[in-house]
Amino acid sequence: MNARPFFPAVTAALLVFSLLKLNAATPPALEEANRRKILLICEGTEPRTLDPHISQGVPEHHIIMGLMEGLMEHDPNDQSKRLPGLADRWEHNEDYSVWKFHLRDNAKWSNGDLVTAQDFVFSYKRILTATLGAPYIDALYILKGARDYAAGKITDFNEVGVKALDDRDLQFELIGPTPYFLSAILHTSWFPVHPATILKFGRMDERDTKWTRPGNYVGTGPFILKIWKENDVIELVRNPLYWDAANVKLNGINFYSIENYDTQERAFQAGQLHKTQELSLDKIPYYRREHPELIRIDPYEGAYFYRINVKRKPFDNPKVRLALNLAIDRESIVKNITRGKQKPATGYVPPGMGDYEPLDVIHYDPDQARRLLAEAGYPNGNGFPKFNILINTSQSHRTVAEAIQQMWKQELNIDVGIENQEWKVYLDSQNSLNYDVSRSGWIGDFMDPVTFLSVWRTGDGNNNTGWSNPEYDKLLDQAAQTADPQKRFSILHQAEQLWLSEPSGVLLYWYTLVYNLDPSVKNWNPLALDDHNYKFIDLEENGIPKLSLAH
Amino acid sequence: MIKLIVSRLLQLIPVVWIVLTVTFFLSKSIPGGPFSAERQVTPEVKQKLDEYYGLDKSLLEQYVHYIARVAHFDLGPSYTYQTSSVNEVIARAFPVSLQIGTLAFIIALAIGVTAGVVAAIYKNQIWDYLPMSLAMAGICVPTFVMGPILAVYFGLTLKIAPVSGWYGLDYAPLHPMILPAVTLGLFYAAYIARLTRGGMLDVLNQDFIRTARAKGVPDRDIIFKHAMRGGLLPVVSFLGPEFAGLISGSFVVEKVFNVPGLGQEFIKSVFNRDYPLILGTVAFFAVLIVVFNLLADLLQSAMDPRTRK
Numbered sequence: 001m002n003a004r005p006f007f008p009a010v011t012a013a014l015l016v017f018s019l020l021k022l023n024a025a026t027p028p029a030l031e032e033a034n035r036r037k038i039l040l041i042c043e044g045t046e047p048r049t050l051d052p053h054i055s056q057g058v059p060e061h062h063i064i065m066g067l068m069e070g071l072m073e074h075d076p077n078d079q080s081k082r083l084p085g086l087a088d089r090w091e092h093n094e095d096y097s098v099w100k101f102h103l104r105d106n107a108k109w110s111n112g113d114l115v116t117a118q119d120f121v122f123s124y125k126r127i128l129t130a131t132l133g134a135p136y137i138d139a140l141y142i143l144k145g146a147r148d149y150a151a152g153k154i155t156d157f158n159e160v161g162v163k164a165l166d167d168r169d170l171q172f173e174l175i176g177p178t179p180y181f182l183s184a185i186l187h188t189s190w191f192p193v194h195p196a197t198i199l200k201f202g203r204m205d206e207r208d209t210k211w212t213r214p215g216n217y218v219g220t221g222p223f224i225l226k227i228w229k230e231n232d233v234i235e236l237v238r239n240p241l242y243w244d245a246a247n248v249k250l251n252g253i254n255f256y257s258i259e260n261y262d263t264q265e266r267a268f269q270a271g272q273l274h275k276t277q278e279l280s281l282d283k284i285p286y287y288r289r290e291h292p293e294l295i296r297i298d299p300y301e302g303a304y305f306y307r308i309n310v311k312r313k314p315f316d317n318p319k320v321r322l323a324l325n326l327a328i329d330r331e332s333i334v335k336n337i338t339r340g341k342q343k344p345a346t347g348y349v350p351p352g353m354g355d356y357e358p359l360d361v362i363h364y365d366p367d368q369a370r371r372l373l374a375e376a377g378y379p380n381g382n383g384f385p386k387f388n389i390l391i392n393t394s395q396s397h398r399t400v401a402e403a404i405q406q407m408w409k410q411e412l413n414i415d416v417g418i419e420n421q422e423w424k425v426y427l428d429s430q431n432s433l434n435y436d437v438s439r440s441g442w443i444g445d446f447m448d449p450v451t452f453l454s455v456w457r458t459g460d461g462n463n464n465t466g467w468s469n470p471e472y473d474k475l476l477d478q479a480a481q482t483a484d485p486q487k488r489f490s491i492l493h494q495a496e497q498l499w500l501s502e503p504s505g506v507l508l509y510w511y512t513l514v515y516n517l518d519p520s521v522k523n524w525n526p527l528a529l530d531d532h533n534y535k536f537i538d539l540e541e542n543g544i545p546k547l548s549l550a551h
Numbered sequence: 552m553i554k555l556i557v558s559r560l561l562q563l564i565p566v567v568w569i570v571l572t573v574t575f576f577l578s579k580s581i582p583g584g585p586f587s588a589e590r591q592v593t594p595e596v597k598q599k600l601d602e603y604y605g606l607d608k609s610l611l612e613q614y615v616h617y618i619a620r621v622a623h624f625d626l627g628p629s630y631t632y633q634t635s636s637v638n639e640v641i642a643r644a645f646p647v648s649l650q651i652g653t654l655a656f657i658i659a660l661a662i663g664v665t666a667g668v669v670a671a672i673y674k675n676q677i678w679d680y681l682p683m684s685l686a687m688a689g690i691c692v693p694t695f696v697m698g699p700i701l702a703v704y705f706g707l708t709l710k711i712a713p714v715s716g717w718y719g720l721d722y723a724p725l726h727p728m729i730l731p732a733v734t735l736g737l738f739y740a741a742y743i744a745r746l747t748r749g750g751m752l753d754v755l756n757q758d759f760i761r762t763a764r765a766k767g768v769p770d771r772d773i774i775f776k777h778a779m780r781g782g783l784l785p786v787v788s789f790l791g792p793e794f795a796g797l798i799s800g801s802f803v804v805e806k807v808f809n810v811p812g813l814g815q816e817f818i819k820s821v822f823n824r825d826y827p828l829i830l831g832t833v834a835f836f837a838v839l840i841v842v843f844n845l846l847a848d849l850l851q852s853a854m855d856p857r858t859r860k
Contacts, residue, residue: 029722049633056588133600135592151595207603208633229718230632230643231811258715258809262699267715267809270706424583424824431591441589461591 052188076536080354095483117164136189177483298526301444302511311466318502326369327411345507381413387436467504627827637831648812652798658736667747689741698807751782791847795839
């Protein structure tokens, strides 16, 4: 039979292929972006909303920080400090419970309107209106009367502790001394929204209106929203009306939503990104060894730990919980498994919280662990019931859990299983205390230990362990009434010590952020909350050319 | 013929209704809700959110409300994309998947049918073994392996295609749809090759082919005019639902190349407990399946007189 008709096709295909090869030297997007001063960064998941009052996730937060600015703004070098934002000066009373802010005269919305104190009052009324369903509504409960207003106990917003003294002057009355107020108001929930725009697209308390779409969005930040292509890219361009526009170095920022870490890394290698969100575990050693100039490992204000359900036996016994803590070789976990320079947790609140020193209490001490377990009635693990570590489905969580499983078996002779659940099922199990030990993490919202310690308050929505100690609650209340920062920290230290003496968790390590960063990005400093103030970021046009990274 | 088309399209209504009903109750039975997160919202806020989205009502009320909405072609708001309705989500994601899927379909057909026909002609010779081993390998290599390989080779080594994304990538010589389409296409090509070979062998052994040969009809005409018509029938019945599957997107390929298609919405909507989006994408897929099965049937009856009534 005649086979000839089929061979020309193969030959043609080979020819086309070799032609493509000749045409291979296309400049990567990065060079062009550097020339045009456009930062290309990846934020992981697609943001659900760009409304500062409704947003909850980290990607949302990062994009909104380009679009909006509050009274203060982030310091580009140190997360425990901040710079004046829309307010150019402020004062507080002696016990930090009444704060007055003066808005700068050139603070403008991106549509040209002047930012007024009344805009802030409108914004706080909006977020405190319960029907809006703002996830961070409780962040504003430090305002006098805010909790009652949200609960409907008072209906007159004038009774809430925020007042526009005039167009330019804003006054806050807080429920108690809040020395960390300037840091708290850096959060997006304290950002203003443009009243006329909100009302143009819906009611004040209406969710999901079209005001956050490109063309509609009116903000106060250094950039404005130009393009929003879902699951692909959000493009921000320079806002010429921003009060400090002269000092903004970038002409735009493209935020890419790429969920898959490997795809992020490929996009970085292909010159499509300046920065990835996170590097997958298995690639960390390669970059640390071969291309340390392309990898960044920054400390991050977060703790990785396991929750313990203290409502279940034998975990109701603090000695058992301590024994579980002391039997873990954290050094080995961060060195051999996570490999991202994470710090073994010796306390709960991570280092870097300004003057709040991290505690050095929990160590690897298998002898003491065995003693405690014996005291609790389980010498050499005899009679200890088998229990499960609950994890959400993920290879890295499983690897860590397996190491811990082995350590507990080896040191304490107790048998542990690992159960994985899909994310939302896992959250449901954790919230309903339907677990023995559950993988957890906590990331700080602002630079104060309270953002970590409040979790263990009796009945806190994020406690999820059943742990409660009236003395602990009293210490937190006492700290909330203490104006002197040093005294306050020492009370909070006492509270943390107390929790650590009968922990409702197994502490593992303090987070780091591990990601790829192109050397052409300037002023991208390690920041504890990963809140980068984009106006200080710059791109170097003739950056050192990247080495070829062919696999 | 027209009767067949009309009756099949009318069947769509009960099909979609049954699919929606089953999906509705299944999706509500999974633990967790759309607003659960690592940092929990306060109980008051949770209650307001449930009220706002009607999740505080009884399941039956929610069901009736939803079906009434769908009857007006409104698939409701998405919880994940808070400023978009489900209709809008499908309207922007489907065109992306349609482009990738159609190109993948063409690639799959071109490679699959060619390889299958060649293999059938050279039965038990090198030109049978070679394409069929490649096809076997193609079936065995999943898209999540093939995708990254293509991305690394064409994106990082040759630098002629973007490795990620869809919008604003005009600088690369290859359109961002090419690599995802090739990844998907190669996978389906392997199936089509095997189906084509089987179908062609069946036909080539039949009497009418021998008669044609005896009459001196040239080989080319025997293959293209006589054998392929019957030999491709199994492929066509396979392609109907597969085409619907291809153009509604592939989660894996969309994640590997980060293209904003419909496939990931199916999967992510379940992860996010975005009930309206789960139901909307499932209903949309059901409609596609019915329509393309109908088209496949029509095409088959055009190719094979025996299937005509």
